[in-house]
Amino acid sequence: MAGRLREMRCELSFLKNADGSACFSQGSTCIWASCSGPGDGHASKANEEAMTLDISYRANCGDNKFSVLNNIIQSTISKAINLELFPHTTIAVTIHGIQDDGSIGAVAINGACFALLDNGMPFEAVFCGVLVVRLKDELIIDPTTKQEASSTGRVLFAVCNGADGHPEVCSMDAIGQWDFNQLEAAWSLAQPSATAIFEFYRSVMQRKHSIDEH
Template sequence: MVGRLREMRCEVSFLKNADGSASFSQGATCVWASCSGPGDVHASKANEEAMTLDVSYRTNCGDNKFHELNNIIQSTLSKAINLELFPHTSAAVTIHGIQDDGSIGAVALNGACFALLDNGMPFETVFCGVLVVRLKDELIVDPTAKQEAASTGRVLFSICRGSDGGPEVCSMDAIGPWDFEQLEAAWCYAQPSARAIFDFYRNVMQRKHSVDEQ
């Protein structure tokens, strides 16, 4: 098994016209994420009981309207954010894939979380993304594009921090043949990476707020 995350870098408040934003990278994979809202919503989209989320992942080329990552990002945000605090409003979360050298789905989730943290959105729990692939008989976490292309199975974990502080599965997207034991092994393998990402969140946001207070 190969379980070391690539180097993570983040700059929050990266886009000046957004309420919250981040430039986030793992290795050579990079996304820009932004969040605007809560704000006004068109009457046709208004929800009397909760805030409406408009999630969009965009690549540098091709059709971005129905990208496959939108579903897991939308599902994760709907569980992680306290939407009921802002009925009759909407928030737009946009993630731009700048460079893809593997694990783009996980990096998109992590960038989105940073943008929401920068925005000050009320969380039920923070979340992160971890991709695990199977390459021959080996499991690899946070693979490069070359490793991902050669893999025989991929599973993207959307992971929330539970009430005890430990990682819990929020959503999951598996591609290729996986049996229960393999998925269980992949999940056990993803948990230390999730803890490392949550620690990175805390360090980045503490640094941001310490600078803001000066």
């Protein structure tokens, strides 16, 4: 098993016209994420009981009409934030894939969380993304594009920080054939990485608030 995350970097309030934004990278994979709202949305999308999420992931090339990442990001944010606090409103979260050297789905989830944190949204639990691939008989975390291309299976975990401080699966998207034992092994590998990402969140936010105070 290979369980080491690539170096993470983040710059908050990266896009000045957004309510919250982040430039986030893991290794050479980089995304820009922004969010606007909660605010008034189109009347046809208004929900009397909860805030409406408008999620859009856009790759740096190819067809951007819809991405399968939208589903897991939407599902994860719906569980991480109490949408019922903001009825009749809409929040738009947009993620642009700037450079893809593997694990773009996990990086997109992490960037979306940073943008929402930068916006000051009240979280039930913060979340992160961790990608694990199976390469021959080895499980690799945070793979590069080359490793992903050679893999026989991929599982993207969206992880929430549980009330007891331990990572919990919030959403999951698996590609390829995985039996229970393989998924359990992948989750065991993903947990310490999720904890490391949450620690990185904490350090970035502490730095932001320290700068804001001064």
